[in-house]
């Protein structure tokens with residue numbers, strides 16, 4: 312195998328900017344990263360396929376597979392190739408140059424999570440791929456940090472890649488088996504402005520929004536009464552009113568008002584259903600008023616995810632790490648991989664506390680254990696006799 316040294320591979324990945332953003336001015340293609348990965352994994356003997364992302368001509372996913380790929384079982388190691396945007400002026404060193412300092416590798420994507428692919432390559436050095444009894448698949452996705460378009464596109468493609476998936480997001484090598492889901496929505500009320508001295512001269516959107524908020528608070532109470540999960544530090548679904556604006560002058564009837572909110576769901580709650588419930592509640596609240604209502608989907612949503620505590624992959628990752636699987640407060644591609652029929656755990660080196668921050672780094676102390684755990688995962692799920 313002509314694979315690059317770990318630090319070389321790591322540096323090259325950090326050196327290829329692959330920022331994804333809902334702001335088109337910041338958004339970059341992830342193709343250079345995916346093509347580099349495809350070359351490396353091809354050199355390692357993998358069959359590689361670069362797949363288009365529906366509706367996103369500049370974005371691609373990589374599926375690289377090795378072993379008896381016609382078999383249904385097998386392990387998927389998955390990560391995203393994009394990073395969040397950064398503010399280079401707040402960094403101590405260039406975010407796109409892997410820089411070693413104080414036992415750490417600094418760089419954008421060092422923990423979250425381009426470095427993970429370099430660790431997989433490193434782990435492969437210790438694995439005899441000729442021994443694989445079940446396929447090993449490496450998934451490298453696009454757009455995780457923005458709309459998760461890459462993962463959504465994989466689900467639509469209906470790929471069958473195996474039975475188990477580990478997503479190497481930075482969890483400090485503690486297995487994560489659940490997180491909440493999220494959706495974001497904006498509600499706009501359009502009334503009629505007029506002189507404040509006579510309410511009959513207009514239709515007050517702000518008063519309408521007051522009714523909408525009251526109704527949504529009632530919906531929130533109802534959701535929280537119906538859904539609880541002790542595995543989460545905030546054990547109920549939440550609804551946050553994050554932004555409101557409307558009207559202009561105290562002596563004018565408020566002609567328009569808008570409210571932006573997020574809703575964080577528990578496993579088992581359906582995102583499209585929740586959005587519909589939200590909209591229905593808002594519509595009903597103003598049905599007697601002379602107001603127009605509009606909705607904007609600010610974030611389509613990511614479902615919550617839960618992999619059973621006694622699932623084989625959860626149990627194995629707990630055994631590997633010596634840590635009990637937990638819940639986290641951020642979203643991942645796990646629900647999409649789960650839809651592809653994969654039992655999924657989020658489990659990777661580096662800390663989420665460094666992700667999305669200036670001076671993001673990978674603690675070098677995490678690297679050897681991570682490489683060792685990756686080798687054991689492949690050994691256990693792709694080589695060892697599963698039923699022994």
Ligand SMILES: [Zn+2]
Nearest residue numbers: 391423424480
């Ligand atoms: Zn990430």
